[in-house]
Amino acid sequence: MMRTFEQLTASQQKEVERQLQLYMTGAHEVIPPEELKAKLVKSISTGTPLKIKLGLDPSAPDVHLGHTVVLNKLRQFQENGHIVQLLIGDFTGKIGDPTGKSAARKQLTDEEVQHNAKTYFEQFGKVLDPEKVELHYNSKWLKTLNLEDVIELAGKITVARLMERDDFEERIAMQKPISLHEFFYPLMQGYDSVVLESDIELGGTDQHFNVLMGRHFQERYNKEKQVVILMPLLEGLDGVEKMSKSKHNYIGINEHPNDMYGKTMSLPDSLMKKYIHLATDLELEEKKQLVKDLETGAVHPRDAKMLLARTIVRMYHGEKAAEAAEHSFKTVFQENSLPEDIPAVNWKGEKTIAMIDLLVKLKLLSSKSEARRMIQNGGVRIDGEKVTDVHAKAEIRENMIIQVGKRKFLKLQ
Amino acid sequence: MMRTFEQLTASQQKEVERQLQLYMTGAHEVIPPEELKAKLVKSISTGTPLKIKLGLDPSAPDVHLGHTVVLNKLRQFQENGHIVQLLIGDFTGKIGDPTGKSAARKQLTDEEVQHNAKTYFEQFGKVLDPEKVELHYNSKWLKTLNLEDVIELAGKITVARLMERDDFEERIAMQKPISLHEFFYPLMQGYDSVVLESDIELGGTDQHFNVLMGRHFQERYNKEKQVVILMPLLEGLDGVEKMSKSKHNYIGINEHPNDMYGKTMSLPDSLMKKYIHLATDLELEEKKQLVKDLETGAVHPRDAKMLLARTIVRMYHGEKAAEAAEHSFKTVFQENSLPEDIPAVNWKGEKTIAMIDLLVKLKLLSSKSEARRMIQNGGVRIDGEKVTDVHAKAEIRENMIIQVGKRKFLKLQ
Numbered sequence: 001m002m003r004t005f006e007q008l009t010a011s012q013q014k015e016v017e018r019q020l021q022l023y024m025t026g027a028h029e030v031i032p033p034e035e036l037k038a039k040l041v042k043s044i045s046t047g048t049p050l051k052i053k054l055g056l057d058p059s060a061p062d063v064h065l066g067h068t069v070v071l072n073k074l075r076q077f078q079e080n081g082h083i084v085q086l087l088i089g090d091f092t093g094k095i096g097d098p099t100g101k102s103a104a105r106k107q108l109t110d111e112e113v114q115h116n117a118k119t120y121f122e123q124f125g126k127v128l129d130p131e132k133v134e135l136h137y138n139s140k141w142l143k144t145l146n147l148e149d150v151i152e153l154a155g156k157i158t159v160a161r162l163m164e165r166d167d168f169e170e171r172i173a174m175q176k177p178i179s180l181h182e183f184f185y186p187l188m189q190g191y192d193s194v195v196l197e198s199d200i201e202l203g204g205t206d207q208h209f210n211v212l213m214g215r216h217f218q219e220r221y222n223k224e225k226q227v228v229i230l231m232p233l234l235e236g237l238d239g240v241e242k243m244s245k246s247k248h249n250y251i252g253i254n255e256h257p258n259d260m261y262g263k264t265m266s267l268p269d270s271l272m273k274k275y276i277h278l279a280t281d282l283e284l285e286e287k288k289q290l291v292k293d294l295e296t297g298a299v300h301p302r303d304a305k306m307l308l309a310r311t312i313v314r315m316y317h318g319e320k321a322a323e324a325a326e327h328s329f330k331t332v333f334q335e336n337s338l339p340e341d342i343p344a345v346n347w348k349g350e351k352t353i354a355m356i357d358l359l360v361k362l363k364l365l366s367s368k369s370e371a372r373r374m375i376q377n378g379g380v381r382i383d384g385e386k387v388t389d390v391h392a393k394a395e396i397r398e399n400m401i402i403q404v405g406k407r408k409f410l411k412l413q
Numbered sequence: 414m415m416r417t418f419e420q421l422t423a424s425q426q427k428e429v430e431r432q433l434q435l436y437m438t439g440a441h442e443v444i445p446p447e448e449l450k451a452k453l454v455k456s457i458s459t460g461t462p463l464k465i466k467l468g469l470d471p472s473a474p475d476v477h478l479g480h481t482v483v484l485n486k487l488r489q490f491q492e493n494g495h496i497v498q499l500l501i502g503d504f505t506g507k508i509g510d511p512t513g514k515s516a517a518r519k520q521l522t523d524e525e526v527q528h529n530a531k532t533y534f535e536q537f538g539k540v541l542d543p544e545k546v547e548l549h550y551n552s553k554w555l556k557t558l559n560l561e562d563v564i565e566l567a568g569k570i571t572v573a574r575l576m577e578r579d580d581f582e583e584r585i586a587m588q589k590p591i592s593l594h595e596f597f598y599p600l601m602q603g604y605d606s607v608v609l610e611s612d613i614e615l616g617g618t619d620q621h622f623n624v625l626m627g628r629h630f631q632e633r634y635n636k637e638k639q640v641v642i643l644m645p646l647l648e649g650l651d652g653v654e655k656m657s658k659s660k661h662n663y664i665g666i667n668e669h670p671n672d673m674y675g676k677t678m679s680l681p682d683s684l685m686k687k688y689i690h691l692a693t694d695l696e697l698e699e700k701k702q703l704v705k706d707l708e709t710g711a712v713h714p715r716d717a718k719m720l721l722a723r724t725i726v727r728m729y730h731g732e733k734a735a736e737a738a739e740h741s742f743k744t745v746f747q748e749n750s751l752p753e754d755i756p757a758v759n760w761k762g763e764k765t766i767a768m769i770d771l772l773v774k775l776k777l778l779s780s781k782s783e784a785r786r787m788i789q790n791g792g793v794r795i796d797g798e799k800v801t802d803v804h805a806k807a808e809i810r811e812n813m814i815i816q817v818g819k820r821k822f823l824k825l826q
Contacts, residue, residue, distance in 0.1 A: 095564055147558040147597075151508055154594035159572075160585075162593065172573070180575065180600075181567035183593060184560075 003045045005037065016040045022076055023229065025284060026277055028205050031212065031228040039199050039227060043082070050082040051134075053198035053214070053226070055189060058093040058116045059108060063123040064250040065312070066234045066243035069278045070202050071127040073231055077200075084133045085196050086124070088117045091139035092185060113137075123253055126316050141195045142188060153187055156220040162186065165209040186210050190217035198226045205230045206242070234278055237399070238344070239268035248398060248413050253316045260316070261325035262383075263399060264309035266342070266411075269301050272308060280311045332384035347396055347412040355380070355392045364404045379405050416458045418450065429453045435489055436642065438697060439690055441618050444625065444641040452612050452640060456495070463495040464547075466611035466627070466639070468602060469533055471506040471526045476536040477663040478725070479647045479656035482691045483615050484540040486644055490613075497546045498609050499537070501530045504552035505598060526550075536666055539729050554608045555601060566600055569633040575599065578622040599623050603630035611639045618643045619655070647691055650812070651757075652681035661811065661826045666729045673729070674738035675796075676812060677722035679755070679824075682714050685721060693724045760809055760825040768793070768805045777817045792818045 005013060019040050023030075030036055043050050054074060063071075074084050090113040108116070117137070121130060145153070162183050163169060171178050186209065193201060193214030203211040208230055215225045233242045236249025243250045251263045267275065273291050280287065290307065293299040306326060314322035349361060359371040359380065372390045374380050380387040381403040382394065400412045418426060432453050436443075443449055456463050467487060476484075487497050503526040521529070530550070534543060558566070575596050576582060584591050599622065606614060606627030616624040621643055628638045646655045649662025656663045664676045680688065686704050693700065703720065706712040719739060727735035762774060772784040772793065785803045787793050793800040794816040795807065813825045 091560075095561055142560055145560040147504075147555055147563055147601075148508055150560055150563050151594045151597050154597060155592050157593050158590040159593055159596070160588075160590060175573070177571040177573060179568050180570050180572055180596060181564045183572070184564050184567060187593075188560075 002042060005041050008041060008045055012044050015044055019080055027229050028232040029230040036227045050199040051085050052077045052082055053085045053087055053193060053196055053201040055087045055089055056120055058088050058090050058113045062245055062252050064243055064252045065279050068127060068253060069231045069234050071124060072281060073202060075127055078128055078132055084128060085136055085198060086133055087136045087138060087192055090137045091142040092188060094139065126253060136196060138192050153191055156217060186213045189213050193226050194218050194221045194223060197223060200227045200229060202229050202231065204233050206233060232278065235271055237263055237266055239271055257313045257317045257321040257325035258328050260313050261309045261329050264312055265305055265329060272305060275308055281315055282311060342401055342409045342411045344411040344413050351396050352393050355387055355394045358394045362410055364408055364410060374404060415455060418454050421454060421458055425457050428457055432493055440642050441645040442643040449640045463612040464498050465490045465495055466498045466500055466606060466609055466614040468500045468502055471501050471503050471529045472521060475658055475665050477656055477665045478692050481540060481666060482644045482647050484537060485694065486615060488540055491541055491545055497541060498549055498611060499546055500549045500551060500605055503550045504555040505601060507552065539666060549609060551605050566604055569630060599626045602626050606639055607631050607634045607636060610636060613640045613642060615642050615644065617646045619646060645691065648684055650676060650679055652684055670726045670730045670734040670738040671741050673726050674722045674742050677725055678718055678742060685718060688721055694728055695724060755814055755822045755824045757824040757826050764809050765806050768800055768807045771807045775823055777821055777823060787817060
């Protein structure tokens, strides 16, 4: 018989409270908190670990800091003995988008899916203990469904419920076509939770609708409903848009330590509190203290940001690499006292271009001859390094910083 | 190379025109006429028969006159060498309604489907030549579809297009739930036409949306689109509602000749023109002449109606049965000069009831003793036959007519 919180021993109750507080901290929303507590009571009283599900799109293997917000929360569960279910949505990946319109959903081969899954797994291994992760491919059960099963599944949800998804609602309002097969993705996501019998599913707040599908279908297949934990989205380096590869505002956890460090240093101060809480593995108390010091001015923003950058590099490349990255940043950047707010511009031109043409195209200098003279006078630096050859070619790179003279700076994206 | 109408021989052109006029006569709508003509050109020039599809719901085996409107049109095609594809929707029949709400769609077993299909086939045999009919069960191909096929199928239609179906539109407007699986029925009906490669699909005007699905999906699976012929719906004996078993206003083509004759005689005059055109196999010229005589009064409505009744009984029971039915009608009814407009009442009571109780319950007589006296005086008739025994029991039957005294008549439904 299932025991209630009150029937637990004092130490078990304390453990439930501890884990509950740990998991709720930093979460944007827990749906619903009382069920999370009930699951912890069951898990602790019976000694059976909870199953925590995270769905992954097999077409985007490059993991960036945005993903780690959810990964860090998964790690908390793993460290307390619960089982992480990584679900690779390879079934949908392999079908792609039958209407062929959205290029994002191009059809992946089995090899591509396996490859992407492996890359995910390696990168996640930097946050989670790979030994204790269950890897699932939803093609395993989805490809066995026939039309009768699909009709049974579809009989368990109404059109109106599906239309509540924001993007569906908007497109209907704007009379934009929604192809019927798009209704199947939330259906499959929900059915995955039925098969996996997940206790909890994690996702970013933009996954609100899809992640709730698991609860919807588990209930209608008479299974215990999963709890949903929505993690806040991490804005990217531009401080505005959600971090994502396509927006060029991301820090990849596989990037070179120096790039990671340099990129973190270019973070707007307004985002530091959020990155400290969501993107670092510092203890809760340490996080709170650092944020308080920042707010009271007890620590200079630049130093706090360097601690943040060092922590992030350490998490993915280790302590030694973190120190080296900090050292290189100091030598290259600090001596040249890089300004805080470097204007950014979207570079649409060629990847390799004569330095002189680049400077003129960016209107940093008005003519080629002026550009040649500035180089000869040692007044042009790329990422802190002086350009000495007037015939030099520039290799355009992400967030490359160009300095002309003492005060002119420009960042390319 | 496909020949055009102009490239046909004169006699071929005449044959195309003849068949075109035959098939279009009596049809409510042909979508679109030019493609029907093109198909006839192809069929006649290449000598390949057209494939004419009629979908049947396996849960309602009792065929009534309403069905024959479409059957008579099918017969015209069959008599001109084209192939009739009778499609039994047994796949949907066997799933029934997964939400369990609509009792109409209860789940049928294989045996039930086979039984119903057989009964259909026998009854259709009274209109079509069974030898030249192809019987198809859509479970044959539908049960082989897996989720990937279903997603491909669903990728070929938008939600908005499905929402154009009248009942879907109404239910959305009235915030009534539509379960997602209901979107699958038109999808399957369309896919059936893709598999059967039907040239033409027939249906009543209430099937407008579903029958057009065949065109929609054939086009998206790069097949030649079928032409749709919508036949008008036949009102039932009440003159108002579409003929249907559940509305008790139908004439079953398996009913006893006397019932068929008697029921046809109870038809409102306003429907005679429609029944003559849609429910009889008279030649087109005969039909036109009879309708004209009716309108000009050259024939008395009663006599026209008897010709109609005799024709209908002849179509399903043969000439001899038709004459016998007419004779029995004359003896039973005409001597008792039955009134034209007998009030009808829905009988909710038991199937067998004491005559005396029936007469009081129907308020034809105010008390049991009065009812006993009326019977003893020979003033009570059931369907024209005098009731002589005060202890008699009444067997309640469809459209039973009770006469009390000279002028009181009541029809039970």
